[in-house]
Amino acid sequence: MSGDGDSTRSVHAGLPPAGQGEPFLPGPTFQAGNHWSGDGAPDGYGRTGNPTWSRYEAALGELEGGEVVVLSSGMAAVAAVLLPILEPGDVLVAPADAYPGVRVIATDHLAKRGVEVRLVPSDDAAILAAIPGATLVWVETPSNPGMVLLDVAALVEAAHAAGALLAVDGTVATPLRQRALELGADFAMASASKYLSGHSDLVLGYVATRDPAHGQAIRAWRGLTGAIPGPFEVWLAHRSLPTLAVRLERQEANAAALVELLAEHRAVTDVRWPGMGAVLVFTLADADAAERFLAASRLVTDATSFGGVHATAERRGRWGTDAVPDGFIRFSAGIEDTADLVADVRAALEA
Numbered sequence: 310m311s312g313d314g315d316s317t318r319s320v321h322a323g324l325p326p327a328g329q330g331e332p333f334l335p336g337p338t339f340q341a342g343n344h345w346s347g348d349g350a351p352d353g354y355g356r357t358g359n360p361t362w363s364r365y366e367a368a369l370g371e372l373e374g375g376e377v378v379v380l381s382s383g384m385a386a387v388a389a390v391l392l393p394i395l396e397p398g399d400v401l402v403a404p405a406d407a408y409p410g411v412r413v414i415a416t417d418h419l420a421k422r423g424v425e426v427r428l429v430p431s432d433d434a435a436i437l438a439a440i441p442g443a444t445l446v447w448v449e450t451p452s453n454p455g456m457v458l459l460d461v462a463a464l465v466e467a468a469h470a471a472g473a474l475l476a477v478d479g480t481v482a483t484p485l486r487q488r489a490l491e492l493g494a495d496f497a498m499a500s501a502s503k504y505l506s507g508h509s510d511l512v513l514g515y516v517a518t519r520d521p522a523h524g525q526a527i528r529a530w531r532g533l534t535g536a537i538p539g540p541f542e543v544w545l546a547h548r549s550l551p552t553l554a555v556r557l558e559r560q561e562a563n564a565a566a567l568v569e570l571l572a573e574h575r576a577v578t579d580v581r582w583p584g585m586g587a588v589l590v591f592t593l594a595d596a597d598a599a600e601r602f603l604a605a606s607r608l609v610t611d612a613t614s615f616g617g618v619h620a621t622a623e624r625r626g627r628w629g630t631d632a633v634p635d636g637f638i639r640f641s642a643g644i645e646d647t648a649d650l651v652a653d654v655r656a657a658l659e660a
């Protein structure tokens with residue numbers, strides 16, 4: 310199937326062979342202790358194995374080009390890479406300006422356990438300069454909320470030359486727009502709470518790798534710490550996968566149209582969109598202007614997170630976790646009709 314297009318691959322990913330009278334995607338398996346005889350194996354207990362997880366992992370594995378382990382959230386996936394690998398004396402290079410979870414684990418937990426933490430801006434030159442001596446380099450591209458695109462292949466080359474592993478958080482891109490393992494990364498991680506599930510109704514994450522030892526280590530960590538997803542959430546996410554490509558196409562068309570509107574608008578500065586995905590960011594005069602914009606819109610829901618079918622936006626500064634201007638808006642284009650969304654945003658800007 311590797312020669313097939315994105316939509317074809319999303320539709321068929323992870324589905325079992327057609328069986329007479331069988332559904333396309335078998336329903337979720339709810340299990341704790343199963344009927345199980347003979348030697349112990351992962352599938353014998355619900356914290357260590359589940360056929361619903363396995364089907365979704367196979368699906369994501371086809372899209373990412375590696376072995377996938379699904380976890381209870383994007384942050385559980387982050388922790389499953391960082392915590393088992395890094396030991397006292399090791400060096401972690403991590404983004405100072407991307408999704409805050411990684412840097413909080415790094416500064417509040419890893420640094421206290423003797424890991425040297427180097428926080429650097431999401432910028433190729435800054436990351437390259439921090440790599441010598443590193444054990445693990447963590448990057449996020451496009452970065453959230455700065456929407457900076459990094460050169461993964463160049464960073465992989467430098468990390469490997471220095472004997473370091475490289476992990477990429479590709480949540481903002483999805484495996485349809487960026488396949489970090491193909492670019493040589495050791496880990497491709499994403500929050501599936503965003504585009505992958507696509508309906509803003511569940512929390513899920515995963516790690517992909519091509520090294521069976523890493524896959525096994527993450528699986529063991531998941532079982533040991535119980536960072537496991539519910540089978541129903543995983544089934545819902547798998548059910549949403551066939552529409553990923555069409556959702557993304559509409560979201561990108563909407564994002565592109567909004568960028569065109571915003572770039573011309575006198576009330577707006579610093580519009581940034583990485584040219585892929587639904588997330589665009591821009592700045593209004595101040596916090597008041599941003600709140601007025603959010604309140605005035607009819608179609609855009611004031612909500613955090615991104616990648617869902619409904620247009621959402623938020624004043625990012627409200628969390629106090631990112632160094633952004635007070636009037637900074639992070640906007641996620643939904644799958645609404647382009648003309649409706651553009652008209653609504655134009656009207657809200659005038660309000």
Ligand SMILES: Cc1ncc(COP(=O)(O)O)c(C=O)c1O
Binds near residue numbers: 385408481514
């Ligand atoms: C880029 C990025 N990575 C990781 C996460 C964490 O994912 P989750 O909320 O599924 O734990 C998020 C969530 O917003 C994110 O935006």
